[in-house]
Amino acid sequence: MSPRPFDAVVDALRARASFIVTSHARPDGDAIGSSLALAFALEHLGKRVRVVLRDPVPAPYRAFPGIDRIEHLSAVDGPADAAVLLECSDPSRPEVAGLDRYFLVNVDHHLGNTMYGAVNWFDESAAACGELVADIIDALGVPWTREIASHLYLALATDTGSFRFGPISARTFDICRRIAETGVEPARLSRDIFDSFSIGRVKLTGALLDAMELHHGNRFAILEFDDDLLARCGASIDDTEGLVNLPLAAREVSAVALFKRQDANTYRLSLRSKGDVDVRAVAARWGGGGHRNAAGCTTQGPLADLKAAVVQAIEDALR
Numbered sequence: 001m002s003p004r005p006f007d008a009v010v011d012a013l014r015a016r017a018s019f020i021v022t023s024h025a026r027p028d029g030d031a032i033g034s035s036l037a038l039a040f041a042l043e044h045l046g047k048r049v050r051v052v053l054r055d056p057v058p059a060p061y062r063a064f065p066g067i068d069r070i071e072h073l074s075a076v077d078g079p080a081d082a083a084v085l086l087e088c089s090d091p092s093r094p095e096v097a098g099l100d101r102y103f104l105v106n107v108d109h110h111l112g113n114t115m116y117g118a119v120n121w122f123d124e125s126a127a128a129c130g131e132l133v134a135d136i137i138d139a140l141g142v143p144w145t146r147e148i149a150s151h152l153y154l155a156l157a158t159d160t161g162s163f164r165f166g167p168i169s170a171r172t173f174d175i176c177r178r179i180a181e182t183g184v185e186p187a188r189l190s191r192d193i194f195d196s197f198s199i200g201r202v203k204l205t206g207a208l209l210d211a212m213e214l215h216h217g218n219r220f221a222i223l224e225f226d227d228d229l230l231a232r233c234g235a236s237i238d239d240t241e242g243l244v245n246l247p248l249a250a251r252e253v254s255a256v257a258l259f260k261r262q263d264a265n266t267y268r269l270s271l272r273s274k275g276d277v278d279v280r281a282v283a284a285r286w287g288g289g290g291h292r293n294a295a296g297c298t299t300q301g302p303l304a305d306l307k308a309a310v311v312q313a314i315e316d317a318l319r
C-alpha cells in the first residue's frame with residue numbers, strides 16, 4: 001500500500017538533505033510565510049535550504065525574519081535533492097524556469113491543483129498553506145521557534161484577511177494558540193502586517209475608491225489602476241496588495257474585480273467575493289484560478305470589452 005499523501009511528503013523531506021523552497025510569483029503573505037517557516041524548520045534538522053521567489057516581498061512583510069535570504073530569480077539551477085512548491089496549483093505558478101529538473105514536492109490548498117509533484121499533499125480544507133506547513137513541521141519533530149511562529153502567523157493572518165474568510169477552522173485557532181505560546185505577540189505582528197503601509201498606499205486607497213464602479217445593484221464593484229495612478233499617489237506596485245478587498249466592507253457588495261494594467265493591452269485581474277459567490281469560476285474563463293472567494297487571471301484588453309465580459313460573467317456568479 002502506498003503511504004498517505006501527507007506521510008509521503010514528510011518522508012520525502014526527511015530523507016533528503018538539500019532543498020529549493022519556492023512559491024508563486026507576486027508572493028502574498030501565505031507564500032512568504034509558508035516558505036520561510038518550512039525553510040527554518042528544515043534548517044533546524046541540519047538541511048541546506050534555498051528560498052527562491054521570483055518577485056519582491058510586499059513592503060509590510062519585510063520586517064519578518066529571514067526576508068533578506070530570499071533569492072529573487074526567474075530561473076534556478078545548481079544541485080538540490082528536491083524543490084518544494086508551496087501554494088502552487090500548477091508548476092508554472094512560481095514563474096521560475098528550471099524547477100522541472102528537480103524532485104518536486106507539491107503542498108497546496110488551491111482547488112484545481114494538478115498534482116504535478118513526485119509527491120503531492122493537497123488539502124483544500126486549510127485556510128492557508130501555512131496550516132499544512134505547520135502539520136509538516138510537527139511531523140518532522142521540529143519545535144516552533146519564534147521565527148517559525150511569526151511566519152505561520154503571517155501565512156494565516158493574511159490568507160484569512162485577519163480571520164474573516166476562507167475555511168477557518170478549529171485547526172486555524174489551534175495553530176494560533178501555539179503561535180502565541182512561543183512568546184511572539186500576535187497584535188504586534190498584525191500591526192506589522194496590516195498597519196505598516198506607505199502614505200502613498202493610503203492615498204491610493206482613496207483614489208481607487210473614488211473611482212469605484214458599481215454594477216448589479218451595488219452587488220459588484222470594479223476598481224482599476226495603472227502606473228500613472230500609482231505615480232500620482234506616490235505609490236508603487238508594492239503598495240497594492242489587498243486593496244481588492246476594500247469594497248467588500250460595504251454590506252451589499254458581494255464581489256469585486258480589480259484590474260491592474262500591465263502594459264498597453266494586458267491586465268491582471270484580481271477577484272474577491274463573499275459567501276457562495278464563486279469567483280474562481282469567473283477567473284477560470286480566462287485561464288486563471290484560485291479559490292471560491294479569491295481568484296485571479298491575466299488577460300488581454302481592450303479594457304472596455306474586458307470589463308463588459310467580466311460584468312456579464314459576474315452576473316452568472318451572483319445568481
Ligand code: 5GP
Nearest residue numbers: 089270271288289290291294295296297298
Ligand atoms: P490575487 O488576486 O491575490 O493575485 O490572487 C488571488 C488568488 O487567486 C490566489 O489564491 C492565487 O493563487 C489565485 N490566482 C491568481 N492569479 C492566478 C492565475 O493566473 N492562475 C491561477 N491558477 N490562480 C491564480
Ligand code: MN
Nearest residue numbers: 030128129159
Ligand atoms: Mn494561500
